[in-house]
Amino acid sequence: MKLRFAPSPTGLLHVGNARVALANWLHARRHGGAFILRLDDTDLERSKPEFAAAIEEDLRWLGLDWDERVAQSDRLDRYAAAAETLKAAGRLYPCFETEEELAYKRERRRREGKPPLYDREALRMTPDQIERAIANGKQPYWRFKLAPRTVAWHDLVLGERSVKLSAISDPVLVRADGSPLYTFTSVVDDLDMAITHVIRGEDHVTNTGIQLDLFAALGGNVMHLNFAHLPLLTDQDGGALSKRLGSISLRHLRKDGIEPAALAGYLAALGTSADPVPGMPTALAQHWDITRVSHATARFDTRQMLALNRRVLHDAPFDAMRDRLPEGADEAWWLAIRGNLDLLREARPWFDIVRGTIVPPVQEGEGDFLAAALAALPPEPWDGTTWGAWTGALKASTGRKGKALFLPLRLALTGEEHGPDLATLLPLIGRDRAALRLRLSSGA
Numbered sequence: 001m002k003l004r005f006a007p008s009p010t011g012l013l014h015v016g017n018a019r020v021a022l023a024n025w026l027h028a029r030r031h032g033g034a035f036i037l038r039l040d041d042t043d044l045e046r047s048k049p050e051f052a053a054a055i056e057e058d059l060r061w062l063g064l065d066w067d068e069r070v071a072q073s074d075r076l077d078r079y080a081a082a083a084e085t086l087k088a089a090g091r092l093y094p095c096f097e098t099e100e101e102l103a104y105k106r107e108r109r110r111r112e113g114k115p116p117l118y119d120r121e122a123l124r125m126t127p128d129q130i131e132r133a134i135a136n137g138k139q140p141y142w143r144f145k146l147a148p149r150t151v152a153w154h155d156l157v158l159g160e161r162s163v164k165l166s167a168i169s170d171p172v173l174v175r176a177d178g179s180p181l182y183t184f185t186s187v188v189d190d191l192d193m194a195i196t197h198v199i200r201g202e203d204h205v206t207n208t209g210i211q212l213d214l215f216a217a218l219g220g221n222v223m224h225l226n227f228a229h230l231p232l233l234t235d236q237d238g239g240a241l242s243k244r245l246g247s248i249s250l251r252h253l254r255k256d257g258i259e260p261a262a263l264a265g266y267l268a269a270l271g272t273s274a275d276p277v278p279g280m281p282t283a284l285a286q287h288w289d290i291t292r293v294s295h296a297t298a299r300f301d302t303r304q305m306l307a308l309n310r311r312v313l314h315d316a317p318f319d320a321m322r323d324r325l326p327e328g329a330d331e332a333w334w335l336a337i338r339g340n341l342d343l344l345r346e347a348r349p350w351f352d353i354v355r356g357t358i359v360p361p362v363q364e365g366e367g368d369f370l371a372a373a374l375a376a377l378p379p380e381p382w383d384g385t386t387w388g389a390w391t392g393a394l395k396a397s398t399g400r401k402g403k404a405l406f407l408p409l410r411l412a413l414t415g416e417e418h419g420p421d422l423a424t425l426l427p428l429i430g431r432d433r434a435a436l437r438l439r440l441s442s443g444a
């Protein structure tokens with residue numbers, strides 16, 4: 001079994017691309033197959049090496065690796081040879097019509113009530129006419145002569161699918177400047193690399209009909225090829241995603257503090273009936289089943305991904321996070337605050353609260369209560385019971401309870417209205433800091 005992810009390096013990977021990459025990788029790893037990263041970089045104008053590098057970095061961040069990396073720009077000779085094979089078989093024919101001529105023909109057919117298909121006029125040119133056109137300085141581009149048949153396949157996600165080839169114009173495979181087009185390079189590569197499963201976005205369904213015909217024309221055995229087309233992912237409002245538009249990119253999610261296990265877990269469960277669980281791809285592979293992906297359109301819901309991110313942080317052991325935490329952070333602090341984080345960057349303020357200096361707000365009208373709290377602060381050593389003993393004594397002496405008792409203390413000690421459990425936090429803050437903050441917050 002061999003799979004591939006074939007992005008064009010024309011922008012930053014978005015979450016739709018990532019879902020496809022992940023599905024291919026999970027399928028390969030689940031079944032002990034190989035996974036290839038193939039950069040579709042034959043569009044020299046739009047492809048950029050820096051995007052290729054960014055794609056590789058983002059895939060690695062997501063926890064994906066590959067057994068082989070191929071760049072289509074290194075294989076131009078191979079596409080040229082495959083074009084010759086097709087020409088010799090009479091399946092690739094030269095065309096000379098200009099864009100304007102084609103547009104005019106399409107319009108005429110539409111007016112006649114016919115579908116705007118290419119009429120294969122170039123196929124009727126004699127060798128003489130072709131020679132004359134070339135002698136007159138015209139460079140041909142090349143179309144693939146589709147077979148007059150309907151191709152069918154069992155799609156692992158969409159079910160039974162078929163494409164009637166007579167309803168499609170013969171596709172251009174090679175431009176006038178000799179450069180091959182995606183439909184062509186993709187098939188030559190799948191054939192040469194013995195790809196067994198093509199998992200990609202639903203935008204390629206029509207291509208699949210053409211590609212199966214082309215695959216057979218190049219001598220491939222289509223029985224060895226399996227397809228799965230994932231419904232296109234949209235943003236939260238149903239809008240399309242595109243690399244060129246800079247849609248929700250992995251790069252931005254990462255910069256915003258999303259953990260790869262949250263994104264991978266979310267994408268792997270998206271469109272299935274399974275509850276998303278955070279996890280890196282290696283762990284997710286054990287339960288992966290492509291046939292569980294629904295053929296309904298899926299929306300990328302940032303809130304759900306954030307909920308998973310929270311879970312990743314809540315369960316993260318100190319050792320796994322150590323390098324990304326503020327200098328001087330220790331395990332007790334991490335365990336005390338991790339349950340309160342949506343994003344890792346929210347950890348920093350809790351470091352200052354516990355280990356550093358903060359200025360709590362002066363609480364008007366709470367001066368006496370905070371002074372009493374300061375006076376009742378027990379001596380150190382402190383442990384997990386100190387908070388309960390201290391607030392229990394204050395409750396008895398002041399008659400306060402609930403929010404009236406706890407909120408002024410929390411505000412004084414942390415400067416925040418919400419946060420981690422104070423029973424855990426208080427011993428970490430320590431008596432000196434606690435005493436100072438109670439005094440400052442009382443306005444004394």
Ligand SMILES: Nc1ncnc2c1ncn2[C@@H]1O[C@H](COP(=O)(O)OP(=O)(O)OP(=O)(O)O)[C@@H](O)[C@H]1O
Pocket residue numbers: 006007008009010011014016017019020199200201202203204230231232233234240241242243244245
């Ligand atoms: N919104 C989407 N949802 C799911 N898969 C997608 C989506 N957009 C692209 N893909 C898939 O991602 C893979 C990489 O495709 P490609 O590099 O052409 O991405 P793209 O976002 O369509 O790029 P561009 O915007 O440059 O055309 C393909 O398998 C494609 O089907």
